Amino acid sequence: MSTVVSIDGEVFAPEDAKVSVFDRGFLYGDSVFETIRTYGARPFRLAEHLARLADSAERVFIELPVGLEQLAEEVQGTIALAGNPESYVRLMVTRGSGPLGLDSGFRAHPTRVIITGPLAPPPPEAYTDGIGVITFQTQRVIESTDAAGAKVGNYLVVVLALRKAREQGAAEALIVDGSGSVAEGGSSNVFAHLDGSWVTPPLDIGILAGITRATILAACSAHAVPVREERLSVSDLHRAAEVFICSSIREVIPVVRVDGQAVGDGRPGPRTRLVSELFSQAVAESMGG
Ligand SMILES: Cc1ncc(COP(=O)(O)O)c(C=O)c1O
Structure with a gap:
């Protein structure tokens, strides 16, 4: 190595x-x-x-x-x-x-x-047992500028958010913007299953256009898995049946606790497993495997 x-x-x-x-x-x-x-x-x-x-x-x-x-x-x-x-x-x-x-x-x-x-992926338990996340209300440096959504080097707010997450035994912080909308993870995008459909925040609220997010949106559409891009509130996260975060390195990780409160029955659910499988298929297709 x-x-x-x-x-x-x-x-x-x-x-x-x-x-x-x-x-x-x-x-x-x-x-x-x-x-x-x-x-x-x-x-x-x-x-x-x-x-x-x-x-x-x-x-x-x-x-x-x-x-x-x-x-x-x-x-x-x-x-x-x-x-x-x-x-x-x-x-x-x-x-x-x-x-x-x-x-x-x-x-x-x-x-x-x-x-x-x-490559140092998260431990296998993150996928089998799911992870906890916290919500972290803040305004990130870039968000108040025309460059919102650009992937810029200054992640200090995320460093602080993640520190708080770790203090509370969580593995990711979900950034909540000034208007109370859940934006994205510190270094991931977020999906919540609500009323029969996956929901993920829209790009125009100033989030990073995640490549994993885009791959998942395309895979869900191709397989008739309902998904829409819409604002999410913290209370939406609390009432969601399932939640996951996604990024290039972590792929799809089930979220089983938000701010210490169980998501659904507190275990990774079948809808997240399906998305994870669809994502792996999309990777295999794209890599010619
Ligand atoms: C703020 C933020 N959102 C989302 C993501 C996920 O993006 P991708 O799927 O392209 O890795 C990242 C990745 O580092 C990120 O830093």
């Missing part, structure tokens, strides 16, 4: 991988990123991740330093070099190094970094 790092196209061992302390990613979280995983050692939905990276970068006025094809090659290159059975890939682009100060108007040379290491 190994981890390799590529910085601006040059490959390093993790202990030798260094960026400047003047890099704005380090100074201000002035960066965008993607987290990708492999199946059969090949990246899943790489084109979609790169398109989302480009979209995030455009929204915060970071110019990608190289084209998406080259980024794709560099990602594939690190996966091959790392040689893990399965890898995660963290691909980030910062605005680059510049003078101290918040003005982004300097002639920036964005820094690109790819960290590729062995």
Whole structure:
């Protein structure tokens, strides 16, 4: 199992991988990123991740330093070099190094970094027994700007939310926005089964367009599993028959407690199992398996 790092196209061992302390990613979280995983050692939905990276970068006025094809090659290159059975890939682009100060108007040379290491999925119990989540009312930094929904480097609010979740024995925090709408997990999207249909919050409330979320929406539609994109309140979560969160690394994880209160009978349910199976089928189809 190994981890390799590529910085601006040059490959390093993790202990030798260094960026400047003047890099704005380090100074201000002035960066965008993607987290990708492999199946059969090949990246899943790489084109979609790169398109989302480009979209995030455009929204915060970071110019990608190289084209998406080259980024794709560099990602594939690190996966091959790392040689893990399965890898995660963290691909980030910062605005680059510049003078101290918040003005982004300097002639920036964005820094690109790819960290590729062995995939570390959640423990099997997360899938068999489900997890607890908390709700966490907050306003994330990016939400009050035109760039809402971009995948930017500053996750400090999520770090704090997750700390609170851990204190309460939960594994994820669901972000609730100023209007009381459940937005998404700290690093996941959320679905709740209500009145005979899955419901997931719509993108226009400023959430990340999750690639797992999109894969699940398409799979449900293709298999006539009712699903709609609609706002969810905290009380919707409490009355839902089933709830799950999803992300590239965690795939589909049943949620069995919200704020310490059982969801349904407090056990992972058959509807979540079906979505999980449909997701795995979609992965297999997409990877040619
Ligand atoms: C805020 C947020 N929402 C949702 C997701 C899930 O997105 P994806 O399915 O593309 O991994 C992530 C992933 O890291 C995230 O950070």
